[in-house]
Amino acid sequence: MSDTVTLTINNQTVVVPKGTTILNAATRVGIDIPTICYHPALTPPAVCRLCTVEVEKQRVLQPACVVQVAEGMVVHTNSERVQTGRKVILELLASTVDLHDAPEIQAYLQTYEADPARFAGGVSRQAQFDVFEDNPFYIRDYSQCVMCWRCIQVCADDVQHTYALTWGQRGINSHVATFFNEDMPDTTCVFCGNCVGVCPTGALKGVIEWKMEQQLD
Numbered sequence: 228m229s230d231t232v233t234l235t236i237n238n239q240t241v242v243v244p245k246g247t248t249i250l251n252a253a254t255r256v257g258i259d260i261p262t263i264c265y266h267p268a269l270t271p272p273a274v275c276r277l278c279t280v281e282v283e284k285q286r287v288l289q290p291a292c293v294v295q296v297a298e299g300m301v302v303h304t305n306s307e308r309v310q311t312g313r314k315v316i317l318e319l320l321a322s323t324v325d326l327h328d329a330p331e332i333q334a335y336l337q338t339y340e341a342d343p344a345r346f347a348g349g350v351s352r353q354a355q356f357d358v359f360e361d362n363p364f365y366i367r368d369y370s371q372c373v374m375c376w377r378c379i380q381v382c383a384d385d386v387q388h389t390y391a392l393t394w395g396q397r398g399i400n401s402h403v404a405t406f407f408n409e410d411m412p413d414t415t416c417v418f419c420g421n422c423v424g425v426c427p428t429g430a431l432k433g434v435i436e437w438k439m440e441q442q443l444d
């Protein structure tokens with residue numbers, strides 16, 4: 228049996244090892260698929276859905292960061308249906324989360340001509356959270372959090388095995404939290420900084436950088 232899979236991505240024939248995700252297969256041939264929650268060093272949680280692509284004969288769009296290629300698969304990474312999905316995801320995100328410090332996501336908003344004003348007036352995360360300034364090393368500003376799970380995963384099984392972070396609340400109130408909402412110094416956190424390093428927005432930031440920003444405002 229062959230260890231490779233042949234598929235078509237945007238009319239281009241691609242041959243990749245079995246087990247490759249659609250995202251990695253596309254990257255190999257220079258096709259960019261936008262991502263937010265995906266990080267190459269972490270287990271993909273597949274929660275943002277920005278990477279979804281159209282796979283022929285599949286009823287719904289498929290998340291490219293986790294779906295593996297299959298023999299004969301026909302993938303369209305930028306069809307009209309895909310673009311519409313991405314536009315709405317970005318509009319919903321930008322209408323509730325402060326993305327001023329997330330340049331990559333800002334660029335996606337431009338690319339997909341997203342208009343967050345279409346969803347203005349909904350629940351804003353800015354109004355829900357004060358900045359956590361509970362340790363000398365980094366701040367947590369969940370009004371800027373896109374809930375990508377990266378910080379939780381890097382703190383847990385993927386890298387650090389510290390388990391200082393978890394998921395708090397449900398629905399519109401859900402957010403990253405410490406267990407029992409303890410201040411960070413009272414948790415198992417060892418202040419390794421990995422969570423700050425993988426955060427795609429300004430939600431986690433070194434205290435010095437944050438204080439300098441406050442002075443400039």
Ligand code: SF4
Pocket residue numbers: 371372373374375376377378379403422425426427428430431
């Ligand atoms: S704090 Fe940053 S890394 Fe953690 S879930 Fe929010 S956006 Fe993602």
Ligand code: FES
Pocket residue numbers: 261262263264265272273274275276277278279290291292293
């Ligand atoms: S990058 Fe695939 S679901 Fe987020």
